[in-house]
Amino acid sequence: KAGVTQTPRYLIKTRGQQVTLSCSPISGHRSVSWYQQTPGQGLQFLFEYFSETQRNKGNFPGRFSGRQFSNSRSEMNVSTLELGDSALYLCASSPTVSPGDTQYFGPGTRLTVL
Amino acid sequence: QKEVEQDPGPLSVPEGAIVSLNCTYSNSAFQYFMWYRQYSRKGPELLMYTYSSGNKEDGRFTAQVDKSSKYISLFIRDSQPSDSATYLCAMSAQVTDKLIFGTGTRLQVFP
Numbered sequence: 001k002a003g004v005t006q007t008p009r010y011l012i013k014t015r016g017q018q019v020t021l022s023c024s025p026i027s028g029h030r031s032v033s034w035y036q037q038t039p040g041q042g043l044q045f046l047f048e049y050f051s052e053t054q055r056n057k058g059n060f061p062g063r064f065s066g067r068q069f070s071n072s073r074s075e076m077n078v079s080t081l082e083l084g085d086s087a088l089y090l091c092a093s094s095p096t097v098s099p100g101d102t103q104y105f106g107p108g109t110r111l112t113v114l
Numbered sequence: 115q116k117e118v119e120q121d122p123g124p125l126s127v128p129e130g131a132i133v134s135l136n137c138t139y140s141n142s143a144f145q146y147f148m149w150y151r152q153y154s155r156k157g158p159e160l161l162m163y164t165y166s167s168g169n170k171e172d173g174r175f176t177a178q179v180d181k182s183s184k185y186i187s188l189f190i191r192d193s194q195p196s197d198s199a200t201y202l203c204a205m206s207a208q209v210t211d212k213l214i215f216g217t218g219t220r221l222q223v224f225p
Binding site: 042 | 163
């Protein structure tokens with residue numbers, strides 16, 4: 001079974017631009033979560049989608065948004081990029097929404113904002 | 115103060131050593147505890163999952179939860195160079211809650 005895939009793997013943008021990251025979950029998984037990982041803050045939860053509905057949202061500004069499609073694929077968008085948005089963005093999928101379900105992480109998208 | 119604290123390391127040990135990785139937390143409502151391993155340039159992968167207090171063993175790995183002290187540990191026996199990675203603890207209060215992660219401890223096992 002194919003794992004979680006994220007595209008693109010690397011991205012360089014400049015301040016003020018916007019970016020869209022894509023995540024394809026494992027086949028059959030309906031829950032997709034997004035995280036931001038930085039050396040100083042570690043892994044921080046962005047949002048979680050289940051069956052196209054946002055179930056949970058972390059403490060990030062409104063510039064960060066996401067959505068999930070009927071095939072469970074998910075996208076996240078960051079508008080008006082700031083230098084501090086440089087990070088590894090990880091997507092994780094699981095069959096349902098229980099923390100007992102193993103969350104399978106993708107390799108991440110490394111975003112650099114110049 | 116962060117909800118979950120974890121020493122960033124790096125922790126450097128010789129092959130065969132017993133490794134102890136720890137996290138402390140402040141929210142007494144946490145009852146689901148996980149340990150993830152993250153290799154360089156990869157996403158985290160779930161190693162151990164524990165509900166409430168107690169110990170759980172899986173091969174060379176043992177997870178311990180002490181809710182009275184708000185302290186969790188991951189022990190690795192007979193450590194191998196392939197165990198070199200960053201280890202992240204994560205926890206949540208309810209089944210439907212988001213996971214709160216520690217910042218991770220970088221472990222280096224040298225031959």
